[in-house]
Amino acid sequence: MSQIKFTRHLVRFFPQLGEQPQIEAQGETVAEIVADLERQFPGLAAYLVDERGRLRKHVNIFIGQDLILDQERLSDRVDGDDLVYIFQALSGG
Numbered sequence: 001m002s003q004i005k006f007t008r009h010l011v012r013f014f015p016q017l018g019e020q021p022q023i024e025a026q027g028e029t030v031a032e033i034v035a036d037l038e039r040q041f042p043g044l045a046a047y048l049v050d051e052r053g054r055l056r057k058h059v060n061i062f063i064g065q066d067l068i069l070d071q072e073r074l075s076d077r078v079d080g081d082d083l084v085y086i087f088q089a090l091s092g093g
Contacts, residue, residue, distance in 0.1 A: 031074035
């Protein structure tokens, strides 16, 4: 299983994640990881992807230190020992 880490901002808006430093999720692609997170935490996917399954504009997902390339189908491969970081960017001035 991959280890998933979230920014504190996202945890604040989705308190079901609790205070866990990281969460485990299964999947061979980013899309499968998001689906497993949705299974574990119903409603979380709506914060991450739109109704078509595309990554939302102000969300970034990294596998290790690499930003995912496919932000429309989330087809980037994830190995079981990867650390996946999910960031919800803040905008404004």
